[in-house]
Amino acid sequence: xxEASIPEPLREAWRxxxxxEFTNKEEFETELVRHIETTLARxxxxxxxxxxxxxxxxxxxxxxxxxxxxxxxxxxxTDQKRVYxxxxxxxxxxxxxxxxxxxxxxxxxxxGLKDLGFRIEDVINQEHDAALGNGGLGRLAACFxxxxxxxxxxxxxxxxxxxxxxxxxxxxxxxxxEIPDYWLDNNPWEFPRHEITxxxxxxxNVKKIQDENGKITHSWEDGEVVQATxxxxxxxxxxxxxxxxxxLWSSKASSGEFDFQKFNAGDYESAVADQQNAETISAVLxxxxxxxxxxxxxLKQQYFWCAASLFDIVRRFKKTKRAWSEFxxxxxxxxxxxxxxxxxxxxxxxxxxxxxxxxxxxxxIVTKTFSYTNxxxxxxxxxxxxxxxxxNLLPRHLQIIYEINLFFLQSVEKRFPKDRDILSRVxxxxxxxxxxxxMAYLAIIGSHKVNGVAELHSDLLKTTLFKDFVEIYGPDRFxxxxxxxxxxxxxxxxxxxxxALIAEKLGGYDFLKDLTLLDKIEAFVDDKAxxxxxxxxxxxxxxxxxxxxxxTTGFDVNPNALFDVQVKRIHEYKRQQLNIFGVIHRYLSIxxxxxxxxxxxxxxxxxxxxxxxxxYWMAKxxxxxxxxxxxxxxxxxxxxxxxxxIFIEDxxxxxxxxxxxxxxxxxxxxxxxxxxxxxxxMKFVLNxxxxxxxxxxxxxEITREIGEQNIFLFGNLAEDVxxxxxxxxxxxxxxxxxxxRVFDAIKSNTFGDKGDFSALTASIxxxxxxxxxxxxxxxxxxxxxxxxxxxxxxxxxxxxxxTSVARMGFFSMDRVTNExxxxxxxxEPLPVRD
Ligand code: F58
Numbered sequence: 001x002x003e004a005s006i007p008e009p010l011r012e013a014w015r016x017x018x019x020x021e022f023t024n025k026e027e028f029e030t031e032l033v034r035h036i037e038t039t040l041a042r043x044x045x046x047x048x049x050x051x052x053x054x055x056x057x058x059x060x061x062x063x064x065x066x067x068x069x070x071x072x073x074x075x076x077x078t079d080q081k082r083v084y085x086x087x088x089x090x091x092x093x094x095x096x097x098x099x100x101x102x103x104x105x106x107x108x109x110x111x112g113l114k115d116l117g118f119r120i121e122d123v124i125n126q127e128h129d130a131a132l133g134n135g136g137l138g139r140l141a142a143c144f145x146x147x148x149x150x151x152x153x154x155x156x157x158x159x160x161x162x163x164x165x166x167x168x169x170x171x172x173x174x175x176x177x178e179i180p181d182y183w184l185d186n187n188p189w190e191f192p193r194h195e196i197t198x199x200x201x202x203x204x205n206v207k208k209i210q211d212e213n214g215k216i217t218h219s220w221e222d223g224e225v226v227q228a229t230x231x232x233x234x235x236x237x238x239x240x241x242x243x244x245x246x247x248l249w250s251s252k253a254s255s256g257e258f259d260f261q262k263f264n265a266g267d268y269e270s271a272v273a274d275q276q277n278a279e280t281i282s283a284v285l286x287x288x289x290x291x292x293x294x295x296x297x298x299l300k301q302q303y304f305w306c307a308a309s310l311f312d313i314v315r316r317f318k319k320t321k322r323a324w325s326e327f328x329x330x331x332x333x334x335x336x337x338x339x340x341x342x343x344x345x346x347x348x349x350x351x352x353x354x355x356x357x358x359x360x361x362x363x364x365i366v367t368k369t370f371s372y373t374n375x376x377x378x379x380x381x382x383x384x385x386x387x388x389x390x391x392n393l394l395p396r397h398l399q400i401i402y403e404i405n406l407f408f409l410q411s412v413e414k415r416f417p418k419d420r421d422i423l424s425r426v427x428x429x430x431x432x433x434x435x436x437x438x439m440a441y442l443a444i445i446g447s448h449k450v451n452g453v454a455e456l457h458s459d460l461l462k463t464t465l466f467k468d469f470v471e472i473y474g475p476d477r478f479x480x481x482x483x484x485x486x487x488x489x490x491x492x493x494x495x496x497x498x499x500a501l502i503a504e505k506l507g508g509y510d511f512l513k514d515l516t517l518l519d520k521i522e523a524f525v526d527d528k529a530x531x532x533x534x535x536x537x538x539x540x541x542x543x544x545x546x547x548x549x550x551x552t553t554g555f556d557v558n559p560n561a562l563f564d565v566q567v568k569r570i571h572e573y574k575r576q577q578l579n580i581f582g583v584i585h586r587y588l589s590i591x592x593x594x595x596x597x598x599x600x601x602x603x604x605x606x607x608x609x610x611x612x613x614x615x616y617w618m619a620k621x622x623x624x625x626x627x628x629x630x631x632x633x634x635x636x637x638x639x640x641x642x643x644x645x646i647f648i649e650d651x652x653x654x655x656x657x658x659x660x661x662x663x664x665x666x667x668x669x670x671x672x673x674x675x676x677x678x679x680x681x682m683k684f685v686l687n688x689x690x691x692x693x694x695x696x697x698x699x700x701e702i703t704r705e706i707g708e709q710n711i712f713l714f715g716n717l718a719e720d721v722x723x724x725x726x727x728x729x730x731x732x733x734x735x736x737x738x739x740x741r742v743f744d745a746i747k748s749n750t751f752g753d754k755g756d757f758s759a760l761t762a763s764i765x766x767x768x769x770x771x772x773x774x775x776x777x778x779x780x781x782x783x784x785x786x787x788x789x790x791x792x793x794x795x796x797x798x799x800x801x802x803t804s805v806a807r808m809g810f811f812s813m814d815r816v817t818n819e820x821x822x823x824x825x826x827x828e829p830l831p832v833r834d
Contacts, residue, residue, distance in 0.1 A: 003077060021063045025108040029115060031059040052118045053096070053126035056109060057188040060099045064234040065191070067243040074830060075154040079320055081329060081827045083148065083155040084313055086343060087141035087336035088305065089285070090159050090246060091133030091166075092233075093653025095189045097124045097493055098146075102236040128183050129652050131165035132248075134289040135569040136679050137375050139653065140453075141336055143679075146486040147817040149237030149244040150513065152829040158309040160301060161190070161231045161248035164284040169611045169650040174627035174753070178287075178614050189233055190248070196230040198308045199254055202300065206396045218353050220396040225254040226278045228308035238488045239513060241832045249308045251281035288613045289569040292383045296393065299385055303394055306343040314350055324357060328368035332825035335372040335447070338383045338439035344370055344446035345397045348404070353396070359403070371824045372443040372450050373481075375676045377460050378573065383439035384430065390437055401437060405429055408445050412472055426468045444469050444477070449824045453483045454677035454698040456718060479823065482701055483677040484816040487515050490683045494657040497537045498688065502805075505530065516809035525802045535798055538664075538688055545662035548655075549607075549646055555634060558641045561603035562791050565684070566667035567651050567659055570612040570619040573674040577760060578773050579608070579667055580626050582781055583645055584742045584751075587633050590642055598642065602788040605644045609651035609659065621760050623647070628751040656683070663689035664797075665712070665787055669780070671771045672696045673718030682811040688801040692787060694776070702811070706804040712790075714783035715776040724775055728768045735765055736777040 003011075022028045036042050036055040047055075075082065100106035110120040133139060141157065148155035167178040204223025210216050233246040253275040262271040280297065281304050292298075317330060335341060344366055351362035376382075390398045405428040416422050428445065430436040444450050444466065452458030458480030462470050470478055492499040492512055503509045505524055511517040524530040542559045549557055557563075566579050583606050590601060608626050612619030630645035648655060666684040668675075668691055675697035684691055685702060692712040693699040703711050716724060727733065735743075743761045747754055764773050791797055809815075821827050 019062065019066050021066055022059065022105075022108075025112045025115075028059060028105065028108050029112040031062065032056055032112060032116065035059055047116075049118065049122050050126050052113065052116070053123045054186060054188060056113065056123055057096050057127070060096060060103070060105075060109075061188050061234070063103055063105075064099060064236050064243055067236065067241050068232075068234040068245065070241065071243045071832075072245065074832070078830060079330075080154060080830060081825070082331060083153060083821075083825050083827050084309070084331065084333045085141065085144055085148070085155060085157045085336065086306070086309060086333060086340035087138070087157065087159055088302070088339040089133030089138030089336075090130075090141045090145070090157060090248075091135070091138035091653060092130040092142045092145075093489070093657070094124070094127040094129055096127050098489060099236055101488065101493055102150075102238045104239065127654075128187075129165075129654050130183065130187075130189070131181055131652055132159065132162055132285060134166060134285070134287065136677070137337060140375075140483060140679060142653075143484070143486045143489075143813040144817060145235045145244065145246060146238070146488060147484075147813040149235045149242050150240060150486075150488070151814055151817055151821075152237065152240055152242045152831055153244075153817065153821060153827060154830050155244050155827075157235070157244075157246040158305065158312075159246065159248050160282050160285075160305050161250040162282060162285040163250075163279075166285055166287055166611065166652075167614070171623070171627055171647060171649050174624050174631070176612055176620050176623050190231045191233075193230040193232055196312070198228045198249075198311045199225045200228050200251075200304050200307045201225050202303070202393055204395065206399060217356075218396060218399070220353070226281060226304065227252050227254045228304060230308075230312070239509075242830075247309070247312070249282065249305055251278050251304060253278040287611070288616075289571060292381055294385060294389075296389060299389065299393060302339055303342050303346075303397075306340050306346050309340075310343055310346045310350065314347075324351065324355065324361070324365060327365045331369055332827060333370050334820070334825070335370060335443055337373060337375050338443050341372075341383075341439045341443045341446070342394070342397065344442065345400050345404070348400055348446075349396060352400075359407075363404075363407075367446055367448050370443075370447045372447040374440065374450065374452055374457075374461055374465075377457065377465055377676070378674065382465075384436040385439065387429065387435040387437060398437075401428060401442065404442070404445060415472070422468060426472065440465070441469075444473075448477065449479060450477055451479045451481045451824070452676065453481065454701060455480050455482060456673070456695075456700055457676045457697060460673060460718070481816055481819045481824075482698055482810075483679050483682075484811045484813040485679055485682045485686070486813045487512050487686065489657070490660065491686050494683075495537070495541065495661040495687050497540065498534075498661065501530070501533055501537060513814070514809075515812035515814065518809050519806050522803055522806035525799055525806075531798055531802070534688065534802060535794070538662075538801070541661040541687075542664075545607075545658055548658055549648070552649060553646060555644065555646060557605045557644050557646065558603055561605045561641065561644070562788070563605050563607060563662055563664045564667065564787075565607045565609075565659060565663040565665070565689075566669075567607070567609035567648070567656065568678075568680055570610045570616075570622055572618055572622075572763075572771050573670050575669050575671060575771060575773065576608065576610070576622050576626070578669055578771075578776065578780060579606070580622065580629060581739060581742045581773065581777065582784060583633075583643070584629060584745060585738055585781055586784075587629070587636075587639065587643055588741060588745060590639050591636075601642045602791055603642050604788075605646060607646045607648060607659070607663075609648035609655065611651065618760065618763065621756060624753065625746070625751070625757055625760065628753055632751050656680070660684055660689070661687040663687070664791065665690045665692055667691070668693035668697070668699055669715070669776075670694060670696045671721065671776075672716055673721050674771075682808070685804050686808050686811070688805050690787075690790075690797070690800055690804065692783060698811075705810050706807045710800045710804045712783050712787055714779040716772055716779075721772065724772055725768070725770065728770075733769065733774075736774045738781060739764075739774050739777045 022031050032055045035058040042051045100109050113120050145157050165181045165183050168181050170177045201223040207219045228249040231248045235244040347366050351357040409423050428441045452461045462478050546557050546559050626647050633645050660683045668678050668681040672694050678697040694715040695717050746757050
């Protein structure tokens with residue numbers, strides 16, 4: 001017992017002087033002013049909004065860190081099983097608003113700031129997003145952290161502390177331009193732990209050593225060493241004192257400084273270059289979404305982060321002096337996609353090379369510890385690493401991978417002696433030139449559970465990509481856990497008025513901890529006052545977005561128009577091109593109308609947002625087209641208010657918090673069978689927006705929950721996609737005539753820059769229309785007509801909106817986290833006693 005080992009008088013002294021938390025407005029103000037005057041060295045006379053933000057953040061940070069300390073002590077003392085969530089991305093967004101709400105002190109802060117001359121909204125807006133992620137995968141990791149803390153699970157996140165997060169996007173002359181996102185200056189939310197450093201090795205070679213009993217061991221020698229330093233970010237749960245830890249690793253040269261010997265010998269460049277090389281590892285987040293490029297630096301990042309995290313986890317375990325066999329009873333490690341798969345190999349290496357365990361015992365421990373989540377079936381996103389690259393960078397790991405593969409293939413051969421092809425199909429090593437390591441296969445083989453993120457996606461994994469592995473391991477290793485979102489950020493924080501209205505009807509905010517309670521608001525669907533308030537809130541949220549649009553683009557949009565939103569990473573499979581073609585179709589139709597006909601048109605604001613990976617030309621072309629269409633449409637007097645096209649620059653988490661509550665309808669229109677789950681669909685519905693979507697990802701389960709009368713589904717089904725592609729390939733393809741009209745407009749330079757768009761139209765007309773844009777076009781535009789018609793009946797629209805929200809309980813991240821905890825991690829919450 002660690003506690004008992006400290007003498008009582010000592011404990012008493014620490015207890016007496018231990019830091020205390022502010023509990024009301026007055027105490028908050030004292031803390032705020034103290035931080036402004038001392039930590040920040042400012043005063044009443046030179047405290048601007050940024051200083052007010054920093055002071056407020058520091059005051060809340062103090063609170064978090066006090067609870068963080070207690071939580072960590074509690075978790076260490078009880079020594080129960082912990083979860084480690086390994087993710088290369090944590091798309092956290094802003095922390096202050098979240099911290100204020102989670103500890104229940106936002107109103108006190110609002111009043112306190114007001115006393116001192118500040119508006120809380122302005123202060124919150126000073127914060128830079130922590131944008132350490134690309135899209136859905138990174139945001140899911142952030143939602144996990146929120147839920148795990150809220151539900152009191154002993155859980156840590158492990159990631160990389162990128163100096164540059166996802167780039168900032170500017171639109172210049174209609175083109176995306178990338179600006180570096182340096183976000184670390186004055187970040188009050190991280191605690192550097194310079195005392196927690198780990199040496200990480202790369203390159204070098206492996207020596208085989210035989211001892212006097214003939215036992216062979218391996219030693220990895222002569223590599224380059226880089227140092228990993230820990231930075232901790234406290235993660236507060238909502239309405240609980242549990243404050244978990246997100247540990248991010250930062251790289252630097254192993255001496256921590258540049259090499260003075262080289263420096264003094266006059267070799268300045270190389271002294272500084274070594275240091276810069278080391279720092280490069282954690283310098284930047286790779287900005288690809290659903291694409292892997294096989295760059296050496298990326299593999300270095302992965303190993304650096306896996307090795308540092310594993311070292312930390314093992315060190316913590318060893319302090320408990322338990323037997324190795326207890327490792328999986330104490331530790332669960334979740335792999336967020338295949339990016340951390342090297343952790344499997346690293347743990348095996350530690351156990352056999354460093355701790356002297358036998359292979360089989362070690363491998364048993366490894367497979368019981370790890371589990372793997374797959375997020376996509378897109379072949380271009382499946383990680384493969386070239387064998388020569390790995391041989392050079394991680395020679396010992398490659399040996400271990402070969403060994404894992406050998407034992408695995410032997411067992412497969414024994415079970416399927418008649419299947420001649422199966423070995424090459426399931427081998428971790430792909431026999432190509434060069435040979436490649438298939439990371440997903442390694443992740444499956446090294447884990448006890450593998451899950452997809454929505455029912456359709458998990459089914460597709462089992463019947464296509466991982467089919468052989470289902471045969472080999474049986475169906476129990478493969479499961480589905482449909483994604484969710486945290487209602488704290490995505491309802492309470494993003495849409496405080498809607499949250500308050502719901503709380504008023506339900507008699508409190510318990511629904512934020514048990515989202516299934518939302519079903520009780522369905523009883524108010526006919527309540528006149530409730531309905532009015534509901535639609536007022538939507539209007540206010542639309543006004544807030546309209547204001548944002550005005551201040552960032554200069555355009556006025558009519559808040560009575562139907563706001564149709566598609567915000568997400570730009571990708572051909574997500575089909576923003578289908579959307580913009582639909583918009584062009586609408587534009588051409590309006591222009592062809594008589595004045596009488598125009599009176600019947602439902603005015604629309606088509607809102608787009610999202611980043612394209614810097615090297616993804618087709619995605620960039622789509623952004624360019626959207627902006628060119630906007631230029632023409634928005635100033636066309638024949639169209640006026642009937643159609644506006646807006647591209648919101650630099651879509652990120654904090655913008656999503658303004659956008660999601662403001663949609664009437666949002667678009668989730670990926671080619672069926674391509675989207676893992678999608679999670680923004682859930683955010684929009686939870687905020688009272690309806691959705692138009694394909695039968696893909698979680699749209700299907702959203703439909704099941706809210707009812708098909710409350711969603712606009714269209715398009716071909718996943719089961720028909722393969723056949724359609726096949727037919728296209730054999731020339732059985734005729735472009736949809738309405739789409740052809742759209743293409744004619746583009747080609748006749750209606751929107752300018754016509755040459756720039758030829759690759760986009762050609763991908764459909766000439767290159768097989770892989771994403772079935774033409775096949776789905778007619779269904780898409782007729783469904784949009786149905787949307788317009790439905791929107792004209794505002795009473796029914798409102799009923800759909802309320803009913804849908806009421807039925808969204810299933811999509812809480814808390815349900816997701818509990819499912820992982822019960823059926824994958826086998827961990828229990830650690831309740832907090834006051
Ligand atoms: C996303 N994947 C899926 N990957 O596309 C989405 O359907 C799902 O809802 C979400 O995960 C959460 O499960 C995704 O965002 C990436 O961005 C990777 C980044 C690193 C390179 C490979 C893609």
